[in-house]
Amino acid sequence: MKPHRGMALIMGFAFLALTGCARRVGVEQWVAPMQPSDRVAILDERARQWEGYQAVVHFSGESTKGALRRIRAVVLAAPPDMLRVEALNPFGQSVGLLLFDREQASLWIPSEKAVYTAGRAETLMRQFLGLPIPLETFVTSLAGVVPRKYLKDLKSESKDSVWRVQAQDPSEPWVSTWEFGARPFVLKEIRVVGNSQEITVRYEPPVDLAARSVPERLVFSAEDWRLEVRVDQIQSVKEFQGGAFRVNYPSGLRRIDLDNAGWKGTGL
Numbered sequence: 001m002k003p004h005r006g007m008a009l010i011m012g013f014a015f016l017a018l019t020g021c022a023r024r025v026g027v028e029q030w031v032a033p034m035q036p037s038d039r040v041a042i043l044d045e046r047a048r049q050w051e052g053y054q055a056v057v058h059f060s061g062e063s064t065k066g067a068l069r070r071i072r073a074v075v076l077a078a079p080p081d082m083l084r085v086e087a088l089n090p091f092g093q094s095v096g097l098l099l100f101d102r103e104q105a106s107l108w109i110p111s112e113k114a115v116y117t118a119g120r121a122e123t124l125m126r127q128f129l130g131l132p133i134p135l136e137t138f139v140t141s142l143a144g145v146v147p148r149k150y151l152k153d154l155k156s157e158s159k160d161s162v163w164r165v166q167a168q169d170p171s172e173p174w175v176s177t178w179e180f181g182a183r184p185f186v187l188k189e190i191r192v193v194g195n196s197q198e199i200t201v202r203y204e205p206p207v208d209l210a211a212r213s214v215p216e217r218l219v220f221s222a223e224d225w226r227l228e229v230r231v232d233q234i235q236s237v238k239e240f241q242g243g244a245f246r247v248n249y250p251s252g253l254r255r256i257d258l259d260n261a262g263w264k265g266t267g268l
Helices: 002-021 036-049 121-129 135-141 148-153
Strands: 053-063 066-078 082-088 094-100 105-109 114-117 155-159 162-167 175-181 186-193 198-208 217-222 225-236 254-257
Touching (some): 082 135, 135 186, 135 198
Antiparallel strands (some): 053 066, 066 082, 082 094, 094 105, 162 175, 186 198
């Protein structure tokens, strides 16, 4: 009987040793809550870092009217109001150029031999992407940024582990709300509410702001439309070349004023 008793002791010690080395499951590390002033400081630093950027993205979407096939695009942006989005076919040829600067706003479709223009940016965004996304929302959301002009006068509320901030430009018809996870500090969602429509921008996964992460996948959705943007590459740019947001269109193009053709683009 003694050999059996000795073997039992050895097995018992071995079991205790393995139990001590095993990973403890379900134990979460406690993270101290971040003060609102610290969060605003992180948002301000991030906005400064992404005052200009370039990115390679893929668009795809679907609505009750049809689907937007997966399109690769090169993006140049200088928030809040300068944007160049060039959609490319698999051979690297341009199939659409959306351009905004302080002097012009246009959408060039080479296959149609046409240039679309409009008084408001979201009119052209709807023509290009299917959703009347406010230009500033689109430009800043791709970088996971809250515009600096809002940071001094944010309306905020905290509930459980969620922190929400809201802001509105008095000259624009929409209200924007950013939703963050408090611990860790991540950007989860943006909601833009206008006169007649609500657009939600959801980050998958949420963007870790404290770790200075960048968005990977964004889903823009409205009542009858869903647009997915996958960010393949993105990097900040300190200064763009002089002609980055300018283009000389070829002669013979049709010019179509969207403000005088159907939807007026006077707000969401």
